Each structure stands twice: as C-alpha cells, then as structure tokens.
Amino acid sequence: MANYKIYIQYDGTRYKGWQRQRTTDQTIQGKIEAILTRRYGRTIEIDGSGRTDAGVHARGQVANFRIPEALCDGKAPEDVCDELLALFAEYLPEDIAVTEVRVASERFHSRLNVVKKTYVYRIWNAAYPNVFERKYMLHDTRHMDVEAMRQAAEYLLGKHDFAAFCGNAKMKKSTVRTIHEISIEEIGGEIRFTYTGNGFLQNMIRIVTGTLVDVGTGVYPPEHVAEILESKVRAEAGPTMPAQGLTLWEVVY
Known part of the structure; x- marks a missing residue:
C-alpha cells in the first residue's frame, strides 16, 4: 500500500x-x-x-x-x-x-513528523481598504508601534507554557510549545507577523497577534507580555484576531 x-x-x-x-x-x-x-x-x-x-x-x-x-x-x-x-x-x-x-516513505505521517511550521498574519494598516487582498488580511486603521510589538515578541521566543494563548479552555494535552522566531515587518501599508515554531495551539497565532496588537496600540507595555505568559490564564491575553488574516505558510519535516 x-x-x-x-x-x-x-x-x-x-x-x-x-x-x-x-x-x-x-x-x-x-x-x-x-x-x-x-x-x-x-x-x-x-x-x-x-x-x-x-x-x-x-x-x-x-x-x-x-x-x-x-x-x-x-x-x-x-x-x-x-x-x-x-x-x-x-x-x-x-x-x-x-x-x-x-x-x-512508509513511515511518513504529515502531522507526527512535523519539525516546524510557519504561519503569517497580515494586517492592512491604512486609512483605506486594500481592495485586491481584502480577503487575506485584516483591515485595522489604528496606529501601531511596530518597535514596541517587536520588543513584546521577544518574551514569547523559546520553550514556554502557552496556556494563556490557547483558545481551547478544555485542553487536556500539554500546552508547552517552542517558538523559534517571530518577525514583524512593515511592507507598504501592511504589517506582517511571521511565526515559526514546532507547533501551535488552537487559535494560538491569532491570540498572540491580538496581544501584540494590544501592545502596539498602547493597551499595555511590551514587558506585560511576560506576565501574561506566566499567568497561564487565557483572559489575561489579547483578543483572538479574525481568521481572514491568517495563512499557514510552510511546514518543514
């Protein structure tokens, strides 16, 4: 077979x-x-x-x-x-x-053999909508401090318990994951968040992005992300961002 x-x-x-x-x-x-x-x-x-x-x-x-x-x-x-x-x-x-x-190969399994995944979340951060890519990015007109979001992202790198960023309140399996890299780029009117890790929890990318956007819009300072992570409480983190901005970019074996 x-x-x-x-x-x-x-x-x-x-x-x-x-x-x-x-x-x-x-x-x-x-x-x-x-x-x-x-x-x-x-x-x-x-x-x-x-x-x-x-x-x-x-x-x-x-x-x-x-x-x-x-x-x-x-x-x-x-x-x-x-x-x-x-x-x-x-x-x-x-x-x-x-x-x-x-x-x-006979032993290959698309989920069990994953080494790392990369997801991209895209925000169109301009006063006017992006007509041609509106289905693939979130339109948000608020000013965002990109450097502050980059500082906040540093606290999430490495191996942590990401329970505070999990959308499944009844999660029975381990919520420990490793994030290898987070990059936040400004590309014209777009702010692009790229995440690479060994795996991600339900809604994790969208919640992490919502938390970073809270930092970028001044809801709390970058260092507060460390406290959210330590709390392991979902209610402490930012909102779950809409699905339209998220794309599974690459899977590496």
Missing part, C-alpha cells in the same frame, strides 16, 4: 476549516477525500499537518494518505502521482489546489 504526500494551497474564506465534519461538506479535508473516494470506490482518508480553522488560508499545507495497490490498475506509484495531480486539478474547486503529489 503506497503512501502519498500532497502539498495543498487554499483560500479558506468560504470553508468551515480543514477538518471534515458530519454536518457540512464545506471543509478542505472533506473536498479532497470526496474526490479520492469517488475515484477508488472506497473511503480514502487523509491526514493533514494540522487543522486550520474556518476562514484560515494555506499556502503550504501538507497531507498524506494510502492507496491499496489493488486499486491502482497496475500503475507504478510514480504514475499514480501524475494521475492524482490531474484528478485534483480537474475536480477540486478553484479555491483549493494540490500543487504537488509525491510518493512518501
């Missing part, structure tokens, strides 16, 4: 997130699985590198799945890759694309 690895891009605007749901067919995982199941006449389940929430986008999502050789009409796995790429191009909606299909 060959193991296949796929790279996926999607505009998450009209979807209910990555993970399949019983109550809707408007999920990324559900759309891809439906095509595979229809092609091979049996349920083919895929595993993603992580679950993006409703409205969140992806430039570099990764998933894997297995197909029994008996269903492949005698084709070599490399030929199946070409067939799958063409299949996805034909049947996926225009806001989802599989950009590459590879044969993976």
